[in-house]
Amino acid sequence: MTDRFSIHGRVAIVTGASRGIGRALATGFAEAGAAVVCAARTLDACDEVAAEIRDGGGDAIAVRFDIADRDAHRALLEATHQRYGRLDVLVNNAGALKPHVTVKVTEAELDRLYEVNLKGPLFLSVAALDALAADGGGAIVNIGALCATQPMEGIGAYCAIKAAFGNWSITMAREWASRGVRVNTLVPGSVATDMILPVDPERRAAFVAELAEQNLFKRLATPDDLVGTAIFLASDASSFMTGRSVYVDGGLMH
Secondary structure (H helix, E strand, C coil): CHHHHCCCCCEEEEECCCCHHHHHHHHHHHHCCCEEEEEECCHHHHHHHHHHHHHCCCEEEEEECCCCCHHHHHHHHHHHHHHHCCCCEEEECCCCCCCECHHHCCHHHHHHHHHHHHHHHHHHHHHHHHHHHHHHCCEEEEECCHHHCCCCCCEHHHHHHHHHHHHHHHHHHHHHHHHCCEEEEEEECCECCCCCCCCCHHHHHHHHHHHHCCCCCCCCECHHHHHHHHHHHHCHHHCCCCCCEEEECCCCCC
């Protein structure tokens, strides 16, 4: 039974691996025995994560990567193939958030959110399909957002685009199941990362308190709270799951 949950010896790409959720997933996958390709726009920060993994006895490389750049997609997959010769798991975590009420959203901001949160992970998944389908198949783990099903004031553009990608993820699962590639979405609740937390200390404290009251544990999740579920979705323990969303939200959706 334990072996079903193992990802030992597998190769995983984690995008947005330099901080927050992506960093926790990259280090968590490595601790579970996977070789990890840490991909992010800031190479120095990504190098730090990969070095931390190697210092702990794991196997990792860092690749500079912009999810909105198609050439970067090819370079990332080539670097993965050159180093490891295979790909078993793709974690689409890289994302962008630009908070604005609807009347203040600009076309340029909307285009950027669309490029990063939908087009980017979609076309990276397509580019990675053949590698994932080799050797009996692989898994794609998309990092979703609770607001895709519960839209929030002030981030409507982000919510709508994450909802669109969640919908398309189901289509990918339907189309790629015959090739042995599973596509599932991990949906976090409120996670304590710099992406969502206000910079001002007073506003941050009020924001955290408000969000914490919405779930049953009365706290925000940490990025580490998501690691176990991500490993499950990448492992054989979820071999009969595809096209599904798994909520790790502290009971918020009860």
